[in-house]
Amino acid sequence: MTIKDLKAGQSAVITAVGGDGALRQHFLDMGVIPGTEVTVEKFAPMGDPMEIRVHDYELTLRLADAEHISVTTSKDVEALTHTVKKVTESHHPGLGESGKYHEKSTENPLPEGTVLTFALVGNQNCGKTTLFNQLTGSNQHVGNFPGVTVDRKDASIKGHPDTLVTDLPGIYSMSPYTVEEVVSRDFVLTEKPKAIINIIDATNIERNMYLTMQLLEMNIPMVIALNMMDEMTGNGGSVDINTMEALLGVPVVPISAAKNKGINELIDHAVHVAYYQEKPLRQDFCDESDHGGAVHRCLHAISHLIEDHAAAAGLPVRFAASKLVEGDHLIEEKLNLDPNEKDMLEHIKIQLESEVGLDCSSAIADMRYDFILKVCASAVKKPAESKERIRSRKIDKFLTGKYTAIPAFVVIMMTVFWLTFNVVGKFLQDLLAQGIDRLSVITENALISANANEVVRSLVIDGIFNGVGSVLSFLPVIVITFFLLTLLEASGYIARVAFFMDKLLRKIGLSGRSIVPLLIGFGCTVPAVMSTRTLPSERDRKMTVLLTPFMSCSAKLPIYSFLIATFFPGKGALVMGAVYFLGIAVGVLVALFMKGTFFKGEAVPFVMELPNYRLPSPKNVIRLLGEKAKDFIRKAFTVILVSTVVIWFLQSFDLHFNFAAKSGADSILQHVSSFLVPVFRPLGLGDARICTALISGFIAKESVVSTIEILFAGSFAEFFPSIASAVAMLVFCLLYTPCVAAVNSVKRELGWKTALGMVVWQCSIAWVLAYAAKLIFTTVL
Amino acid sequence: MSAIDYIILAAVAIAVVLAVIYLIKNRKSGQECSGDCANCKRNCGK
Numbered sequence: 001m002t003i004k005d006l007k008a009g010q011s012a013v014i015t016a017v018g019g020d021g022a023l024r025q026h027f028l029d030m031g032v033i034p035g036t037e038v039t040v041e042k043f044a045p046m047g048d049p050m051e052i053r054v055h056d057y058e059l060t061l062r063l064a065d066a067e068h069i070s071v072t073t074s075k076d077v078e079a080l081t082h083t084v085k086k087v088t089e090s091h092h093p094g095l096g097e098s099g100k101y102h103e104k105s106t107e108n109p110l111p112e113g114t115v116l117t118f119a120l121v122g123n124q125n126c127g128k129t130t131l132f133n134q135l136t137g138s139n140q141h142v143g144n145f146p147g148v149t150v151d152r153k154d155a156s157i158k159g160h161p162d163t164l165v166t167d168l169p170g171i172y173s174m175s176p177y178t179v180e181e182v183v184s185r186d187f188v189l190t191e192k193p194k195a196i197i198n199i200i201d202a203t204n205i206e207r208n209m210y211l212t213m214q215l216l217e218m219n220i221p222m223v224i225a226l227n228m229m230d231e232m233t234g235n236g237g238s239v240d241i242n243t244m245e246a247l248l249g250v251p252v253v254p255i256s257a258a259k260n261k262g263i264n265e266l267i268d269h270a271v272h273v274a275y276y277q278e279k280p281l282r283q284d285f286c287d288e289s290d291h292g293g294a295v296h297r298c299l300h301a302i303s304h305l306i307e308d309h310a311a312a313a314g315l316p317v318r319f320a321a322s323k324l325v326e327g328d329h330l331i332e333e334k335l336n337l338d339p340n341e342k343d344m345l346e347h348i349k350i351q352l353e354s355e356v357g358l359d360c361s362s363a364i365a366d367m368r369y370d371f372i373l374k375v376c377a378s379a380v381k382k383p384a385e386s387k388e389r390i391r392s393r394k395i396d397k398f399l400t401g402k403y404t405a406i407p408a409f410v411v412i413m414m415t416v417f418w419l420t421f422n423v424v425g426k427f428l429q430d431l432l433a434q435g436i437d438r439l440s441v442i443t444e445n446a447l448i449s450a451n452a453n454e455v456v457r458s459l460v461i462d463g464i465f466n467g468v469g470s471v472l473s474f475l476p477v478i479v480i481t482f483f484l485l486t487l488l489e490a491s492g493y494i495a496r497v498a499f500f501m502d503k504l505l506r507k508i509g510l511s512g513r514s515i516v517p518l519l520i521g522f523g524c525t526v527p528a529v530m531s532t533r534t535l536p537s538e539r540d541r542k543m544t545v546l547l548t549p550f551m552s553c554s555a556k557l558p559i560y561s562f563l564i565a566t567f568f569p570g571k572g573a574l575v576m577g578a579v580y581f582l583g584i585a586v587g588v589l590v591a592l593f594m595k596g597t598f599f600k601g602e603a604v605p606f607v608m609e610l611p612n613y614r615l616p617s618p619k620n621v622i623r624l625l626g627e628k629a630k631d632f633i634r635k636a637f638t639v640i641l642v643s644t645v646v647i648w649f650l651q652s653f654d655l656h657f658n659f660a661a662k663s664g665a666d667s668i669l670q671h672v673s674s675f676l677v678p679v680f681r682p683l684g685l686g687d688a689r690i691c692t693a694l695i696s697g698f699i700a701k702e703s704v705v706s707t708i709e710i711l712f713a714g715s716f717a718e719f720f721p722s723i724a725s726a727v728a729m730l731v732f733c734l735l736y737t738p739c740v741a742a743v744n745s746v747k748r749e750l751g752w753k754t755a756l757g758m759v760v761w762q763c764s765i766a767w768v769l770a771y772a773a774k775l776i777f778t779t780v781l
Numbered sequence: 782m783s784a785i786d787y788i789i790l791a792a793v794a795i796a797v798v799l800a801v802i803y804l805i806k807n808r809k810s811g812q813e814c815s816g817d818c819a820n821c822k823r824n825c826g827k
Contacts, residue, residue, distance in 0.1 A: 460789060642797055
């Protein structure tokens with residue numbers, strides 16, 4: 001029997017974890033190990049994936065992966081549960097405190113002026129970035145969605161200029177299976193921070209301490225920040241900090257990063273252990289009596305075997321020994337063992353497996369969780385089911401319910417778009433556009449009255465005000481989109497959307513997490529591309545980035561409206577609906593094509609923690625909006641400014657550099673465009689003016705319409721001999737390259753080559769489909 | 782061309798040059814993060 005066979009609400013005990021490679025190790029790291037009790041919470045509305053409860057937290061996994069986890073519901077099997085001990089007065093070990101742990105005579109401080117470097121390490125979604133912001137006063141993005149931190153960030157601690165804290169991506173273990181884990185592990189091993197600040201979610205100590213065990217093995221000064229203590233104690237739980245400190249051999253500081261409590265004490269301890277290089281007192285967690293001491297003997301034997309190699313490779317010996325047992329090839333390569341030693345290693349591992357009855361990876365995971373359970377039994381009074389959890393369960397009944405999840409999602413997303421593009425965003429955009437227009441008129445009048453040259457006036461008004469101004473007017477829409485999506489993400493809803501959309505997206509080779517960028521793409525491709533950063537897999541991220549341009553962005557609406565009003569009067573809704581549908585359909589086909597060619601393989605396993613719903617902190621939301629606005633404005637005044645001046649120049653001067661004025665007739669741009677005329681002739685769009693308009697759409701989609709208006713001077717409808725060419729233009733505009741801002745954001749995420757490739761790819765698809773549309777309509781009509 | 786024309790042209794030229802310098806500088810210092818830490822050796826600090 002496997003987890004997949006359990007019904008919602010049913011509990012069982014894990015008997016074996018099958019499968020292999022990264023996924024299996026990930027399961028073990030997440031606490032899915034033999035002997036653990038697991039409860040099925042629910043299945044997604046489409047029946048896959050499922051949500052299970054293990055070690056007091058919720059985990060999602062696909063049915064295909066759940067098939068590898070065998071369970072038994074036998075009543076004889078006793079689940080591992082805590083013996084809750086009443087917390088009593090205990091002795092304070094005084095670790096990381098002056099005059100208590102070390103004496104003046106034996107202390108060995110670092111030389112004055114040494115920069116104290118810290119690695120901030122913890123599980124995903126345990127409040128690391130919130131703590132980083134509190135420690136450093138930074139403005140980093142905080143979410144309630146696992147994997148918000150996708151790259152490292154550095155800053156010094158407030159009031160301690162000689163320190164540098166690095167916020168590393170959230171990880172569950174130091175196994176080398178995910179990008180984040182490799183980054184974090186390499187940082188700790190190669191850059192050797194002076195100390196580690198390990199942040200633990202106090203409401204989920206068991207799972208969080210699994211990483212702590214591995215960090216302690218690295219033999220680097222460390223302090224534990226027990227975060228969300230307010231939530232834990234608020235629900236009746238408590239931690240005997242002194243006992244925990246004594247058992248782990250490192251300072252433990254209870255904090256609440258969100259409420260800025262305990263931060264100063266944490267800083268004092270962190271600076272102290274780093275300055276005096278106080279290493280963990282304990283790295284040996286194996287119990288001599290556990291499984292007849294099999295794991296203990298195995299680890300110690302390997303430690304002795306590799307001691308010289310570990311020292312030569314600069315690796316902590318205990319860490320290296322554990323990793324060798326787990327079959328970590330990267331560590332094995334670094335150790336450069338002799339063939340004889342490799343043989344001995346294999347023999348020791350085989351002996352371990354035969355004595356314990358588990359494979360090596362499971363035996364190590366089992367040993368770690370055994371120790372964690374002992375620590376928790378001695379030092380932790382588990383809280384009752386938290387208010388947040390009860391509230392989340394109630395909300396989830398509706399938002400992830402079998403029949404309500406999809407309708408609720410549709411309503412929520414429609415509300416987001418309605419507020420963004422119809423109400424608040426549109427209102428603010430119009431307001432800003434009016435302001436820019438007014439400023440433009442005032443400036444033009446001022447230039448006229450100052451007798452400014454016609455060329456200079458054109459540069460300022462037609463070039464800078466029109467170009468930068470039209471892009472700047474999108475600022476409110478961008479900010480509002482991010483505001484609403486941040487609310488959804490920070491509340492924990494986006495994680496649920498990923499959960500119930502996974503099955504659908506897997507059919508086109510993506511995982512549930514890709515749904516958000518694709519939805520944002522209907523608003524604007526720029527934030528859509530930026531939001532792919534939360535995707536954990538490089539393959540999924542690239543694929544999602546390349547698919548977002550197929551979701552027709554809002555800036556293309558003026559083009560559709562213009563063409564519909566000109567050629568399809570009275571059929572607006574039908575044509576508009578068809579255009580959007582075509583974009584999605586082509587996107588799906590392209591995704592299927594990508595899945596079978598450039599991006600072969602499956603989307604990453606959907607093993608994700610579902611966080612409780614939380615009210616987002618207004619400070620964090622405002623902080624994020626400020627960042628986004630700043631980023632957008634910076635872009636408008638750099639890349640957009642330069643490109644608008646270049647386009648203005650090409651549009652305003654002829655080949656002899658004579659000013660060609662507003663009409664753009666005989667301009668350099670029109671000469672350049674005329675080279676494209678043969679390319680567009682088969683589509684029925686073989687006119688330099690149309691080519692110019694399409695090129696100007698590369699700067700901003702809205703300018704396609706304004707360029708057509710200027711160049712055709714009211715004769716646009718007469719130009720088209722048939723509706724088929726108009727349809728071809730509609731299809732081409734829907735699918736051809738996104739604007740320069742979007743291409744720039746793709747360049748930021750995936751590099752120039754991919755961005756350029758995407759432009760060519762989009763234009764080619766647009767051309768082929770526009771040609772097909774023309775042929776079909778010519779035949780039909 | 783009057784003095785005001787030269788002033789405006791100079792201002793626009795300076796703005797464009799500064800924007801180009803900013804873009805080039807950011808590219809060289811690696812501020813434009815690819816988001817892919819495993820493949821990217823730059824420490825962009827973002």
